[in-house]
Amino acid sequence: MYIKRRRGWEIPDQHATPESVFLNRRALLGSAAGLAATSVFGTGPAFGAGDSYPATRNEAYTLDRPVTAEKFSANYNNFYEFSTSKTVLPDANALKTKPWTIQIDGLVEKPFEIEVEDLIRKIGLEERLYRHRCVEAWSMSVPWTGFPLAKLVALAKPTSGAKYVQMQTFMNKAVAPGQRQFIYPWPYTEGLTMAEANNDLAFVATGIYGKPLANQFGAPIRLAVPWKYGFKSVKSIVKISFVEARPKTFWEGLQAQEYGFWANVNPAVSHPRWSQASERVLGTDQRVPTLIYNGYGEQVADLYKGLEKERLFV
């Protein structure tokens, strides 16, 4: 008998709640035109030329648990630029996200700027179901829309001297009250090694739940690196720099002993102030065991061979 080997993050389909598939189906059934268009063009373009959402789901990325309902994930956010509480709405809605220019610079063939909408048009969009594990020991599972970070790296054409990708959030004290507090090392900065950035799992998200990102999720463009603690997934990115030296990250600048550069999920390595062994699943009263690399070890563990001396899990 053929038994499909199941990876840590995969589960039988009936356990997942593919919310946007459900939504797509409902949208199609509601419109005869939609049905006709779909039979000709497939799922993507059926929703109107130039309309990139919802994007076709990449079925290689599945979940071991239901998708977190949007009403929970959209009302429980970390976005320190706006608030240190989980209620960042309505403040986050003050941010104007259209148009939005991203600067690509540092060790690249030729630095350039690009509008997010042009970037999307150039690279295209897909949907992926990812888990997200915050260092505070809560988790969610969401359908991101976006593209692999590797495609953006390819577009940027880094030179051989580039060892890290540094990503920065906007800086605007007039709009973001948190940025008026000088104890924080603004702008929010994150980084990955080139190998991490080119790993298939590293994803740039421009949408969630089949539509463009709402502001509190980090509109219009943020990172999603699901094998790392959530703080690595920097929101509302304005600048991507290719650099030789390891970037100093926001949380490292604040509290290096507790939040490091690598921040790979590991249930066996406690945070100095709490255990990482389990996590609270957003929107439920369940706690579930946390998995090494948040369940994505098969795709990413190789990235850390030879780096055992580093603080990989802080």
Ligand SMILES: Nc1nc2c(c(=O)[nH]1)N[C@H]1C(S)=C(S)[C@@H](COP(=O)(O)O)O[C@H]1N2
């Ligand atoms: N610019 C910026 N990016 C950020 C944060 C932040 O405060 N500012 N918080 C991080 C943390 S701790 C987490 S858990 C996730 C939360 O993403 P979510 O609100 O979409 O769940 O965003 C990360 N990215």
Ligand SMILES: [Mo]
């Ligand atoms: Mo987090």
